[in-house]
Amino acid sequence: MPQIEDGYTRIANEILENIMKVSLNGTQFRIVLAVWRYTYGFQRKEHDLSLSFLSKATGASKSQVDRELSALIDRNIINVVGAGGRGSRVVTFNKNYAEWTECTPRRGLYSTLGTEVSSTVSTEPYSTSSTKKEKIKEKKKETRQRKTYAEDSTYFKMAVYFHSKIKEMAEAEGFNHSSIAKADLHKWADEFRKLVEINKVEDKRLIAEVIDWVTADSFWKTNVLSAKTLRDKFGELALKMKVSAKPKQQQKPKADPRDKDIALQRWIQEGKDPDEFYWED
Numbered sequence: 001m002p003q004i005e006d007g008y009t010r011i012a013n014e015i016l017e018n019i020m021k022v023s024l025n026g027t028q029f030r031i032v033l034a035v036w037r038y039t040y041g042f043q044r045k046e047h048d049l050s051l052s053f054l055s056k057a058t059g060a061s062k063s064q065v066d067r068e069l070s071a072l073i074d075r076n077i078i079n080v081v082g083a084g085g086r087g088s089r090v091v092t093f094n095k096n097y098a099e100w101t102e103c104t105p106r107r108g109l110y111s112t113l114g115t116e117v118s119s120t121v122s123t124e125p126y127s128t129s130s131t132k133k134e135k136i137k138e139k140k141k142e143t144r145q146r147k148t149y150a151e152d153s154t155y156f157k158m159a160v161y162f163h164s165k166i167k168e169m170a171e172a173e174g175f176n177h178s179s180i181a182k183a184d185l186h187k188w189a190d191e192f193r194k195l196v197e198i199n200k201v202e203d204k205r206l207i208a209e210v211i212d213w214v215t216a217d218s219f220w221k222t223n224v225l226s227a228k229t230l231r232d233k234f235g236e237l238a239l240k241m242k243v244s245a246k247p248k249q250q251q252k253p254k255a256d257p258r259d260k261d262i263a264l265q266r267w268i269q270e271g272k273d274p275d276e277f278y279w280e281d
Contacts, residue, residue, distance in 0.1 A: 009041040018097040022077070027068040030058040035078060035093050045232070046092035048084030075101045080179045082223045090223065149189040155196075158207065159188035159227060165215040166225060179225055188227035195231045206238065213241040 019032065034057040039047050054069065055062045072078040076099045082090035094100065149156040163183055170180055195201050214220045214230065214237055224230050224237070267277050 007041070009036055011036060011040060012095070015095060015097070018100075022100060023103060025068065027058065027060045027064050028072055030060065031065065031069055031072060032077065032093065034058050035091060039093060046081050046090050046229075048088055048090050050084065050086065050088035053088075071103065075103060079228075081229045082179075082225045083175070147190045147193075148186050153189070154204070155189040155192045156185065158192040158204070159185045161208070162192075162211050162215075162227060162230065163188065165211055169215045169221050173222070175222065183226070191227035191231045195234060199231065199234065201234060207234075210234065210238050210241055213237070213244075217244075 024032065031054060034054055035047075035049065037057070038049060039045060051062050051065050051069070054060075054065045058065065060068075069078065073080060076094055079092050079094050080089045081092050084090050149159075151157075151160075163180075163185060166180055170176060192207075195207070196204075201207060211230070214224050220237065220240075224233065230237070264274065264277050268274055
């Protein structure tokens, strides 16, 4: 029998209460569960999950996973935060349910028949006033929470600089990623604001140096592709940058014991008392 002593995945009740209100098909819901299992289930926020891995984990075909994962990304339920190995992606579950968006309902048989639809057929999921009110309320909430920044503001300039460095790196590497093209610079600017005001990284010169180092480092340049990832890993990245900048100390060559023998011979040749020869370094 399954026991929590054998392992469990911690999910906040607020996430569960909101995910159950979202219209997801079976494959999409299984992908969400798989992302939870292999991120939160291992005490981490993000992980490299390939289409092949998700296909095996969910029991869905690779083409199904590709299609439905793209839908989850478009709806901002799953976020891509970097590039993984062998063309896979590093993904994370977006806990901010206010940013989730509704899917566009597909036009089915009943919607194309117009007035010929029987009065016994319910079209309630697409036309009830309560659903419309919920969508309006959700949009207002999303608009209220989303911050915008003037283009000449410090945080927006930081976002533009980081984004331009990533684009330069991607072009040089022949690497094209949707998260780069679809980057919301206002969200990026807000991450830089949080980095400075919440995380108290007030040295903007240090931030610029870390950006330059990250976008040039052979490992990190393809693993830090958003301002959020940069903020989450900033302490680790700054430390690694400083360590890599330190020159390696050269070890002092060990003294050859024969050098003392040669020195003793010279000592004796000079007519000095061998007993007075100093053997220590």
